[in-house]
Amino acid sequence: MAFRELMYREALREAIDEEMARSPEVFIIGEGIAERGGSYKVTEGLLAKYGPKRVRDTPIAEAGMIGVGVGAAIAGARPIVEILYVDFAMLGMDMIVNQAAKFRLMTGGEGRVPFVLRTQGGAGGGVAAQHSQSLEALFYHIPGLRVVMPSSPADAKGLLKYALRQSDPVMFLEHKHLYMTKGLVPDGEHIVEFGKADIKRPGKDVTLIAWSNMVPTALAAAEELAAQGIEAEVLDPRTLVPLDKAMILASVSKTKRAVIVQEANRRGGVASDICSIIQEELFYDLDAPIEIVAGLDIPIPFNLTLEKASVPQKSDVVAAARRALHQDPLGLAAQ
Amino acid sequence: MAFRELMYREALREAIDEEMARSPEVFIIGEGIAERGGSYKVTEGLLAKYGPKRVRDTPIAEAGMIGVGVGAAIAGARPIVEILYVDFAMLGMDMIVNQAAKFRLMTGGEGRVPFVLRTQGGAGGGVAAQHSQSLEALFYHIPGLRVVMPSSPADAKGLLKYALRQSDPVMFLEHKHLYMTKGLVPDGEHIVEFGKADIKRPGKDVTLIAWSNMVPTALAAAEELAAQGIEAEVLDPRTLVPLDKAMILASVSKTKRAVIVQEANRRGGVASDICSIIQEELFYDLDAPIEIVAGLDIPIPFNLTLEKASVPQKSDVVAAARRALHQDPLGLAAQ
């Protein structure tokens, strides 16, 4: 297979571009996405190519935009709604939770909602508490939504293309720190199905489960662990809903140790749920408590030192893996 | 101590009444709460007693009502905002997540938000997918919120009074099926602090952790288990945030088996998080996998048979407890 190196944002743009070319029902709306090409430059060039009917700027009306997207999807279109920060999706939460997620069941399966909400989350750069959240757990809990969190350009492209061909509402959660990261993307039609995890690095001693921007962190931790003679397997679920339980359980059955890494704060996060699944299925196989490495239970502070202290760092993952291996139980290495 | 028998809704009313009498800063707004006394009759008589300044009806504007409540709290009042269904709180989610929860930290601790949002959730009676949710997990995940879920009239009263005296935003989540249930409420000043779980029934064989309307279900299951010779301890955290981890861990250390019962759907629920805490702390003490009994991952259907099939029943709790005790591993008893 041939590959090209692309930035995450370029890969997203390719996905949208290819799907807009393929299906006239695909369109995109968002704040500043048309003329200006979007705050993350994902939509650059699309206005020129597809015109103002299918690439539209909106006023600052998140509930309206999301609701209109949901309505368009019900009526047979394939809208992409870009919300600048996942934090702002809270303004349209009713449309996500009570309309998009429920429509299919409420109509006895008749109504489908092929709606894609693209947004981004994560801390970094001092944008403070209202622009730094990782809110996937909120969507993860609501039956009917798909939750997608790509960590690489190839996954970003493949998953977004898949999102635009299936028929349920998708929360497509990008990460502000990933837009400019680069990676190899296969040439030609590249589609990644939902519900298939990916082993980003194979290993046998401990499973590191991470998604979105925590994948690079987990990979860096695995590198460091390798230098210490520990072979960590890095597993990226890629889609949290549907979740590839089979692959998670297969990896942890093998390593007998799991460390789950999430940027979101610890309490009630997706990591807790994955933990509950592993302990239910592999209770008798685990050699150590499942470790969760997560953000502090606190809104993200503006101060950059404290911001960094609020979200998991490589050293936290290394320390957790070592604890899981019953090495360094006092965590001295992390200090 | 002397007690009176009160309905849950009467206990709530007493709490509001006493606190309104005590502090002129307490006031309440909501749809139909004044003249009509509220859809659940919690606020009956308050308009006559405290007048239209402090007991106000609102238009159907959940985001506005919640936001106005938050603003009033910041400015030094103690508002109660009644939202008819927790489902509708999604319309004000920005005000809850991005304003109320974050204000204290964002202002370096200067700003406080003594705001109480009263609402109710739960399935039952065929009110369908948009009026049946149990959404505590969404609030539980957001740092800065307090999440309170009383299961009895006494707790309802004591916790609401406490809520109205502390200074952080409280999601006070009642249950539509509890309003008319009765229980003994201590006479005089009765306050229940946040963060103190309550053993609703002591036992030594297995810990059933349940809150809100699942407490009666767990108690009924414990009764049935007792008939089978199993002594279940029923622990009600009462407040999910702050969570009384110490009492949960003490109970499970003793019984070595935990069954967590939540009405909300399984994926990403609070039960998963409590499970993750127990496995982290008591990994080496547990005699069986922690069991989670929860709702199906599906919006609640209108059809009453299917509605019932979507949320935990007594028999599910009994079966889970028996599994935890390695009795009836095939679940035959539940059939």
Next chain:
Amino acid sequence: MSTPSSSANAPSRELLEKIFRTAYKIRVFETEGIKLYRQGLIRGYFHPYLGQEGIATGVCAALREGDFIASTHRGHGHCIAWGADVNRMVAELLQKESGYCKGFGGSMHIADIKAGNLGANGIVGAGTPLGVGAALANQIKGSDAVTVTFTTDGASNNGTFLESLNLAAIWNLAFVLVIENNQYAVSTKIEESTRETDLYKRGIAIGVPSFQVDGNDPIAVHDITREAVEMCRRGEGPVLIEARTFRHMGHHVNDPGKYMPEDKLAYYKARDPVDRARAAFMDMGGADKAEIEKIEAEIAAEFESAVEFSTASSEVSIEDFREFAVGY
């Protein structure tokens, strides 16, 4: 802007018959449905459309196949006016698999996507963005379909009203927002919810052509809707129509509605939309008593047979439900 209470051009007999049939069918559906409710056969919420029949009837008579509607929690009338199968409506209320939503939705969620009915909605105001979305989809497809959202006085104070009507306006969508101003939100009078009870002015304030009409006059509603729909098909959308009306009873079946002033109720009952539809069909359409009686009997029979059909239908089985529930 407001309109006369009756049509300028004389309406056709066909239209008059359609309007009477529809209004009467809604009346029967609600009246008989309430009986089923009181017998305990219908569960959950049931918000009767009694007294407001003129609006759904007049509006839908001005639409054509391929158009879309979105509705409210008080949605039976809109479904019927849109031509829904009464069998499947009753079956839905009775929780049966043969219902529009297989018994998964109930009164507040009846929808028929294939027929362009985006459904009732349990969230006040939510139908507006959904309808604007359908209008947007149609504009992108190049279709000349018009989408109507029925909404309420209560929803006019809600953020979705401003946000989505404004989006419809900047995009010139073929969208008609019909506010059914029945002057109450449960027990709250409109005067207690807003200082400006002329709700059409909210459309004008954001540049949307906006009208006010007597919602109890189905012909007037039809006429103004036809105009609005034509404007939309000419690319002059969106349009707002405020239709004044009043409920004949409480908010839902179990609300005695004691707060509704007797005199106001009497005023509106004297202007009953079903009576007016009947009178119009007789006076302007030349129908005689016999024809009316025949139609009324037909409609009553249709409802009765819907109850039989529904009663004979089965509910979704737990097994099928478990299968259906996979993958959420």
Next chain:
Amino acid sequence: MSTPSSSANAPSRELLEKIFRTAYKIRVFETEGIKLYRQGLIRGYFHPYLGQEGIATGVCAALREGDFIASTHRGHGHCIAWGADVNRMVAELLQKESGYCKGFGGSMHIADIKAGNLGANGIVGAGTPLGVGAALANQIKGSDAVTVTFTTDGASNNGTFLESLNLAAIWNLAFVLVIENNQYAVSTKIEESTRETDLYKRGIAIGVPSFQVDGNDPIAVHDITREAVEMCRRGEGPVLIEARTFRHMGHHVNDPGKYMPEDKLAYYKARDPVDRARAAFMDMGGADKAEIEKIEAEIAAEFESAVEFSTASSEVSIEDFREFAVGY
């Protein structure tokens, strides 16, 4: 409704001096702040208030102690006009413990609850319900304080605008909503966001007395605000004021703002609010060049010493943070 671009009753020298000092202080704060930003000393978002100084200045000059304000993401000017300590503002931007929020908030969250400043806000439109809430709290307390929320053209298309202004209206709250209509939301022109760019009409549509004013004329802004505030104290609130203005640069420090038409920018720069405040102080207040220069030098020195103060301040330590973070 609109008002003349200058005051009818001659403003006092004291007022003119206050207005000039405030407007100039904001100008210096933003100009120097941008330099710190470009040096990498300020991080995160920084939305300059340059060009809009007339609004915060004129509005706050019409308020008194005990009143409340709530602000936007572009909030430095409001803080300064409200009398904030520049030391603590700069310290906040530099992430220091001596800042208004101990460095936890930053530019978008500076608040001073004790002084009645409910704070800037990172969510467009959120200040409106918060301000209405403060006004409600004051009404319940029996206080005659007035609350002003500064909001934006962008926020006027958002649901919070309708919902919360409507609540203020039905409750007759002592609340003034000041829309700073700078005609852009980032790069989106107001004409692209709404058909009706006279935003004050949205207030009228829900029964709120509403005015339009030249936001670049601080005296005119002051006068209309004084009137609005008096109405509020008389129980005739709420009031809406739309103040027309224009940014002097892009949306935030890193936005070159190329989309802003040169001629329009030139038009507004020719009507610079700081120049107008200076001119008013000189023409109407009789200040001479020497006095102006002295004031300008004082303000420049105040900012410089704030930078020194802030640089010398320390950040919250990780240990203190861990303690602070308990119990969330």
